[in-house]
Amino acid sequence: MGNLGFPWLALGLGLLVAVGLVFSGALSPEGRYDLPLLTMLIVNEFGFFVTAIGAGVGINTLSRDGIQQPLLTVVIACGILAAGFLYVAIKLWPGMGTA
Numbered sequence: 001m002g003n004l005g006f007p008w009l010a011l012g013l014g015l016l017v018a019v020g021l022v023f024s025g026a027l028s029p030e031g032r033y034d035l036p037l038l039t040m041l042i043v044n045e046f047g048f049f050v051t052a053i054g055a056g057v058g059i060n061t062l063s064r065d066g067i068q069q070p071l072l073t074v075v076i077a078c079g080i081l082a083a084g085f086l087y088v089a090i091k092l093w094p095g096m097g098t099a
Contacts, residue, residue: 007061007074010054014081017047026088041092048085054078 021027021044024034033040058075062068 007054007058007071007078010050010057011074011077011081014047014051014054014078014085017043017050018081018084021047021088026092037092037094041089044085044089044092048082048089051078051082051085055082 021040024040025032026040026044035043055075055078058071058078062071062075
């Protein structure tokens, strides 16, 4: 687990941020939020950057040390979370989430 340090941390932080955003109403179709919109956007941005950097560090480690199944799983999970944070940011941004 020596090489898994930051990607695992990024995955854990990303999951905590995602759960916090969901419970604050970030995906509420009515637009009723428990936190101010700017706060949710900043928290969402933090989650995006942490998980994107975690995926990047994991990919760098994979290319240097070879394929390791646990690390590959964490990299894929961080990538999915980063894409999810991007989706939530688009939905939260005023005027962008409505068609």
